[in-house]
Amino acid sequence: LNPIYSGMGVTIFEKMSALCRDGSRINLGQGFPDDSGPPELLAAAGKALLERSNQYPPSPGVPELRDAVATWYYRSQGLDLSRDNVVVTSGATEALAVTILASISPGDEVILFAPVYDAYAPLVRRAGGTPVFVTLRPPHWRYDGDAIEAAVTPRTRAIILNDPLNPTGTCASVEELSTIAQVCVRHDLLAICDEVWEAVRFDGQSHRSLLSFPGMAARTIKIGSAGKIFGVTGWKIGWLCAAPALASVLARAHQFLTFTTPPALQYAVAEGLASDALIDERREGWAQTRAFLNSALAGEGFAALPNGATWFSCIDLPGSGITLDDAGFAERSVHEGMVASIPVSAFYETDAVTSVLRLCHCKAESTLAEGVARLARFR
Ligand code: PMP
Ligand code: GLN
Numbered sequence: 356l357n358p359i360y361s362g363m364g365v366t367i368f369e370k371m372s373a374l375c376r377d378g379s380r381i382n383l384g385q386g387f388p389d390d391s392g393p394p395e396l397l398a399a400a401g402k403a404l405l406e407r408s409n410q411y412p413p414s415p416g417v418p419e420l421r422d423a424v425a426t427w428y429y430r431s432q433g434l435d436l437s438r439d440n441v442v443v444t445s446g447a448t449e450a451l452a453v454t455i456l457a458s459i460s461p462g463d464e465v466i467l468f469a470p471v472y473d474a475y476a477p478l479v480r481r482a483g484g485t486p487v488f489v490t491l492r493p494p495h496w497r498y499d500g501d502a503i504e505a506a507v508t509p510r511t512r513a514i515i516l517n518d519p520l521n522p523t524g525t526c527a528s529v530e531e532l533s534t535i536a537q538v539c540v541r542h543d544l545l546a547i548c549d550e551v552w553e554a555v556r557f558d559g560q561s562h563r564s565l566l567s568f569p570g571m572a573a574r575t576i577k578i579g580s581a582g583k584i585f586g587v588t589g590w591k592i593g594w595l596c597a598a599p600a601l602a603s604v605l606a607r608a609h610q611f612l613t614f615t616t617p618p619a620l621q622y623a624v625a626e627g628l629a630s631d632a633l634i635d636e637r638r639e640g641w642a643q644t645r646a647f648l649n650s651a652l653a654g655e656g657f658a659a660l661p662n663g664a665t666w667f668s669c670i671d672l673p674g675s676g677i678t679l680d681d682a683g684f685a686e687r688s689v690h691e692g693m694v695a696s697i698p699v700s701a702f703y704e705t706d707a708v709t710s711v712l713r714l715c716h717c718k719a720e721s722t723l724a725e726g727v728a729r730l731a732r733f734r
Contacts, residue, residue, distance in 0.1 A: 359480050366473050371685075371695040381726040384695035386521070386666045388641075388717040392587040393633055400623035412618040414610045416443025416594065423625040424579070424594050430631070431554070432564055439599040442606045443621060445613045446591035447551045447580035452478055454547050454576045454595060457608035459484040463512035466503065470496075470522055470702030472549065475515050484512070490706050493671065494660050496523045500534040507538065513545040514538070516565060519552040522699050522713040523669055524662030526556065529563060536568035546571060551580040551593070554634055556664040557642045566596070573598045576605065581624040583666075586637055586717065592616060592624045641666060641717050648716035648723045655731035666717040669699065672710050677734055680709040684734075692729045 365373075371384030391397065415421065421438035428434040444450040451474055459465060461483030467475055469488045476486040487506050491497065503514075516535060519526045527535070539546045546565050553562040566575040581592040595605055627633055648668050649659045658674035677684055681698035689695045699711040716723065 357481070359477055363477070367697055367701040368473075371689065371697065374689055375695050379693060380689065381694040381722055381729065383714040383716075383718065383723075383726050384689075384697050386715045386717070387588040388586040388666070389719055389722060390586070392590075393585055393627070393637065395630070395633060396585055396587065396623055396627045399626045400619050403619035403622040407622060408618060410618075412615050412621060414615050415606045416441065416616065417618060417621045417625070419625040420592075420594075420621040420628075423628040424596065427628040428564075428596070431634075432562055432567070434564065434567060434596075436596055440596045440602055442595050442597075442602055442609055443616050444593045444595060444609055445616045446582065447549065447578050447593035448474055448591070449609070449613055450578040450593045450595040451475065451547070451549065453605050453608040453612060454578070455479055455484075456482050456612075457605050458545055458547070458576075459512060462510060464508055464510045465512060466506050466514045466544075468498070468516065468520075469704070469706070470520070470699055470708070471704075472517050472521055473702070476704065479515075485510075486704075487511070488704065488706075490703070490708075491520075491523075493523075493669075493708060493711055496520060496525045498527055498531040498535060500531075500538070503535065503538050507542050507544075511542060511544060513547055515547040515549065517549040517551075518565070519550075519556060519562075519664035521552065521665055522667055522697060522702055523660070523711075524665040524667045526560065526562075526664050532563060532565055533568060536565055536571050539565075539574060540570035544574065546575040548575055548577045550577055551583045552665045553579065554584040555638060555641060555666065557638070557645060558663055560663055573601070576601065581620075581627070584634060584637070585624070585627050586641075590620050590624070592620050644716045644718065644720075644723065647720050648714065648727070651724055651727040652714075655727055657727070657730070660711065666715050667713050668716050670712045670714065672712060675734075681712050682709065684712060687733065688730055692733050694726045694729045696730075 368385040375382035421441040425436040455478040459482035463484040582588040685698040697713040700707040
């Protein structure tokens with residue numbers, strides 16, 4: 356067996372959710388809403404399931420969804436895309452696998468930013484590449500141009516950027532994006548942009564994709580997920596967008612990973628993406644859960660770090676008077692406090708930040724209030 360997998364445990368998300376499945380604990384760990392999804396979207400999926408074909412749809416996705424993704428990106432981000440730029444995948448996770456397996460060869464180096472989403476480094480390694488980490492630090496998790504430049508070598512093939520960033524809930528500034536784009540252009544790198552949180556930005560902030568910066572259209576693979584836009588994480592409908600020449604090669608990798616993705620869910624997501632009202636309603640709901648959790652934390656004397664996006668709020672543990680590190684506090688919270696959380700150190704391989712705990716806020720207020728009360732009781 357390949358040692359990458361035979362030596363690997365389950366992810367921290369699976370570990371925490373498994374502890375919660377018997378209903379004994381509050382799960383503020385793995386990121387997912389505690390509702391089932393918007394009723395309109397569920398009805399559209401049900402209708403498509405009953406009334407349309409359930410046989411293999413086209414491998415790159417149903418035309419309705421490829422068009423809807425391109426149109427939504429034009430409306431929401433001003434991007435000039437068509438269905439030829441879009442390949443539908445079984446979640447953003449598959450889009451990441453497709454992109455990394457199709458673009459990274461043995462000997463290549465890939466720059467990753469830590470905190471790093473857990474799927475990236477194992478995929479890079481399985482493709483024969485080497486991850487090179489650039490470390491971001493709290494409270495602002497800023498991207499430093501000199502540090503990025505120093506990580507580039509003649510072997511560097513790509514940068515993987517996750518913006519907005521899971522687990523911190525922060526966003527790169529336009530200046531930071533511009534710096535990253537310039538590094539990519541200067542060294543002829545691919546930019547693999549995991550933008551699954553693009554629709555979950557609060558405070559009136561609009562999303563700007565690295566794809567839109569000068570020189571980036573031909574070298575960027577932009578990855579999205581309906582799971583995050585609509586809060587239906589189990590659906591696993593994602594996509595990648597790239598220049599047609601690149602997208603057609605990535606489509607070849609997709610055809611031998613999953614080939615295709617359930618058609619009824621693709622039709623439903625196409626309908627959902629046509630409704631700005633639905634997307635806005637989801638985001639506004641999560642703006643409220645973010646505000647509720649942050650104020651409940653403040654009420655119990657926890658210091659929350661700034662979070663302008665995603666379903667996550669982060670606690671600064673030392674700033675909250677807690678002396679345990681994040682992994683220690685998360686273990687105590689889940690076993691004694693009966694509330695699951697995610698230690699941010701799990702998003703580092705080296706040089707970890709151990710002072711920050713991630714909590715998922717897209718839950719009922721009563722659940723959030725009880726979760727915070729439990730955390731406060733034993734800290
Ligand atoms: N990338 C990031 C940064 C994520 O947070 C997630 C899911 N939480 C994914 C990728 C995976 O998305 P999907 O469920 O569509 O595969
Ligand atoms: N991305 C989700 C989170 O951060 C987890 C997804 C997964 O478990 N694969 O909570």
